[in-house]
Amino acid sequence: MPEGELCALFGPNGCGKTTLFKCCLRFLAFHQGSVVLNRRDVKSLRVEEIARQVAYVPQQHRPPFPFLVKEVVLMGRTPHLNGIFGAGAMDKQKAFDALRRLAIDHLADRPYNQLSNGQRQLVLIARAMAQETCLVVLDEPTSALDFNNQIRIWQVMREMAERGTTILACTHDPNHVAWFCDRMVVIQNGRIAAQGDPMEILNHRLLDTIYGGSCSVGQTGELKLVLPREVARRSALDLE
Ligand SMILES: Nc1ncnc2c1ncn2[C@@H]1O[C@H](COP(=O)(O)OP(=O)(O)OP(=O)(O)O)[C@@H](O)[C@H]1O
Secondary structure (H helix, E strand, O other), rough: OOOOEEEEEEOOOOOOOOHHHHOOOOOOOOOOOOOOOOOHHHOOOOOHHHHHHHHEEEOOOOOOOOOOOHHHHHHHHHHHOOOHHOOOHHHHHHHHHHHOOOOHHHHOOEEEEHHOHHHHHHHHHHHHHHHOOOOHHHHHOOOOHHHHHHHHHHHHHHHHOOOOOEEEEEOOOOHHHHHOOOOOEEOOOOOEEEEEEEHOOOOOHHHHHHOOOOEEEEOOOOOEEEEEEEHHHHOOOOOO
């Protein structure tokens, strides 16, 4: 991936997006292919070295202990420290900045395991921001969020990419891909079915291949909009 790119990994349920992420991060062993991170094979890197370069936001996270939200976010600093107890004022400030950027600083002193799914998802994204890595990998980062927070997270990812962070996020929302991403990679049946600029490759033929004819792609000005086919028929959009 080019530096500073916001790329979406897209594909139907069960096509292997999470598995691919887990292989890239070495949570799962893989037997074919290779993963190269800043010109080095990840198999040759120690876990700490990977954590200094890649932050991961998992789809689900079951906390083992009632850590406070501010402690969970501070854990993002761990790869840069000599253990969590080495956290200094600057690390705490970075953790707080991430909480504030996501408008969840009011949750700082709440136990993480007493939060809603969406609140926990925001905390994990804040933890990844505090980690300050060159690559951030996010597994359906907006799946539990209200619409306002979905847009906030895509805007935050966009800003991070503009500042040079490379971002790989999987999502099931083709509109988010069209509105916010530089590139999309479509996985189907174990291989890359298509990849490129969403404005160029996101069309009804691609969606028919993935979803079997349930969607239409409309265009209004520079904006693409994916709608259920029946809804699209009722709209005044130019349909492909
Ligand atoms: N722990 C597991 N053991 C065995 N098979 C698994 C396991 N986890 C996932 N799989 C299988 O691997 C395949 C890919 O799953 P994966 O979770 O990577 O898909 P995904 O694209 O992330 O799906 P979704 O969009 O539903 O989150 C699926 O067929 C799934 O059933």
